Amino acid sequence: MLRLGIDVGGTNTDAVLIDGQLVLAATKAPTTSDVTTGIVTAIGRLREEAGFDPADVAAVMIGTTHFINALVEGSRLAPTAAIRFGLPATSALPPLVDWPAALSKTIGGHSYLCHGGHEYDGSRIADLDEQEFRDVLDKAVQGGARSFAISSVFSPVNAEFELRAAEIIAEQLPGAPVSLSHEIGRMGLLGRENATIINAALRELAENVTTGLTETVLGAGIQAPVFLSQNDGTLMDVDHARRYPVATFASGPTNSMRGAAFLSEQSSCAVVDIGGTTTDVGILQNGFPREASTDVAVAGIQTNFRMPDVLSVGIGGGSHVGSGPIPEVGPQSVGYRLTQQALVFGGDQLTATDLAVAAGRADIGDAARVAHLDPAVVRAALDGVAGRIAEVVDRMRLSAEPIPVVAVGGGSILVPEQLDGASVVVRPEHYAVANAIGAAIAEVGGEVDRVFSVEPGRRDAVLDEARQEAVDRTVAAGARPGSVRVVDIEEVPLAYLPGNATRIRVKAVGELSLGGNDA
Incomplete structure (x- = not known):
């Protein structure tokens, strides 16, 4: 059963074709201002590389930045x-x-x-x-x-x-x-x-975007159902996305983390995802992103819906590099114009990618164009990048023990083989398209989060009730019934309220139900 995973980032649109646990093909295309053109290009390149029959694709999973961008820009609302x-x-x-x-x-x-x-x-x-x-x-x-x-x-x-x-x-x-x-x-x-x-x-925009994405996939000859990635690393169908566009806000980082878990076979680790503009660091627990324990501000607005606990810093493959003996890297970036403006591609802007090529960490573009860079300056700049990444990882981990670090994203060439605070640095195969892989392998999720009255002797019964409700919601969202499992339970007694009130949150996930996949 073929799955097509697509992730629309600020710099690149990544696409992968997966058959079960096997990655058949992966590609990147520059993200375009209208987004859909970049998707069309990525699907076209994937067909050239893998030569697959569109009729064999069972599902298309897309992670998109349409909605978070609209809110941040204050447009199309x-x-x-x-x-x-x-x-x-x-x-x-x-x-x-x-x-x-x-x-x-x-x-x-x-x-x-x-x-x-x-x-x-x-x-x-x-x-x-x-x-x-x-x-x-x-x-x-x-x-x-x-x-x-x-x-x-x-x-x-x-x-x-x-x-x-x-x-x-x-x-x-x-x-x-x-x-x-x-x-x-x-x-x-x-x-x-x-x-x-x-x-x-965002509801009106969601109607237009979901229609556009569906038509784009159909235009590529693919008749399969389309799903969008949610903030917690699970999927929702197009109809659900039309009703709840806010659920896609953090799909980029969560896709990368889920893809990192799949590629590295690490279920508990730190994930460093470096794109063209930013580095996002999150923690995987049981293969899923750790969720933020506090309210998350989006575009200056406090919210409390499901969001991953992610810390971002302005370092990416397209980051500007300043001058001086220890040049500052970022936060300004050339973004999706990397292939036009970086030195190795014939441009005139010194970027973090140029540093990686000059240091021999990557074979991208024309290395001769950065041969003039002072090795000591290059090393100092890259050491500075590594130090800032290590600092962010250190802020995210919950114990003093070193933890595995999985580096993904096209810009992960900036992560050295050894990193302070990391027990090991893993850069898995297909690391550059981990976000699209995370979209392709995503499962369906369901969650319960409410206050229960827990009478003496009934705690187990109440927890069972909450678990079953989460499982039922997961199946209703499109999961194959026999595949649903509970991945997280949290209970917080509310001592300031009478009646043994307890806030219980249960999250369940299951495999996507696709036709003959339900046996």
């Missing part, structure tokens, strides 16, 4: 109404209160409060006033809102008000995109609400 059920509580901090002013203005600044919401135990703060909500909808539409973000206090415990709000919107505004916070974020009102607003603002 839909006017969005942020509506919260929480009155008479929560009025001190209305929706959008902590958003950067420019982004809030971009989506229209539509912020509304309605009566409702629940306590941690599911009891109501106030009843839902449907007329009040319908009036708010009218105001939002008159103000120009086209997408709707609905949040309610403690909706992960009781989502009745959010679900009823979605029904009312469907009645009054058929076809309008609606995002519900209990389906997107975790406990913590503002972070969950913010994630929901971001998702709602």
Whole structure:
């Protein structure tokens, strides 16, 4: 069964063809401003190299930067109404209160409060006033809102008000995109609400992007279903991606980490992924990226949806190299223009790739063009890069013990054979396209994260209930039932709440169900 994995990065679009555990072919193509052209080029090169029949491809997995780029740039965002059920509580901090002013203005600044919401135990703060909500909808539409973000206090415990709000919107505004916070974020009102607003603002773009990606794959003669990579290293189908574009934000680093685990056969290690612009460092636990334990800020907005714990530094293969006896490398980068501007490719900009070629670490472009560089300066610059990478790895590990480091990405030629704090440095075969491999091998995931009342003697029963709910969600998301397994359990007693309240999070994953693959 052939799988086609594609990862769209800031510099390159990588593509791989995988048959089971075997990598048949891999290629890179420059990322283009319209993104789809780069994908078409990559698929074309892959067909030239592997000569595969498009009809033999069972699934296409894509990791894309479309949505995170749109938020960071503040472009292509839909006017969005942020509506919260929480009155008479929560009025001190209305929706959008902590958003950067420019982004809030971009989506229209539509912020509304309605009566409702629940306590941690599911009891109501106030009843839902449907007329009040319908009036708010009218105001939002008159103000120009086209997408709707609905949040309610403690909706992960009781989502009745959010679900009823979605029904009312469907009645009054058929076809309008609606995002519900209990389906997107975790406990913590503002972070969950913010994630929901971001998702709602991206819904129109998601419709266009997913349609474009599907048509691009069909244009290449491939009839297989298309899936997108999620933040936690699992997959979602195109329909799910249209509803939850925010779930793709960290697909790049997570794909690289999952690909690193697959290629190196290391399930617990640090992964150093160096692209053309940045170095991303994350930790693998049981083959999956360690998730951030705190809220993550995206484009200056605090959120609390699933995100990997990744630390980034501005060092990449395209990083500018300064002057001096110990030149500074990065954070400025030539990015996807590396093949035009680097010295080894005939350009006039000294880059980190030029240093690697001059040091004999890589055979790229024309080495004669960097033969004039002072070896001592080259060595000092590369030692500086290694020191900064080692520092980031040191900040990410949880113990003083040295850990294995897997170096992937096209820019990983900058990582030396030995690194301070690393028990071993592994640079596996196909390291340059680990991100696309991570997309191709990705599994389907499901998660439960809510507060349970754990009565004395019932802890095991409650944990079993949470596990089963996570498994059921994974199967519903498209996993083959017999392949689902629980990979992470976290329980945190909430001592400040009565009733033995405990927050339980369970994550499960399973193999993608594809036709005859279900036996």
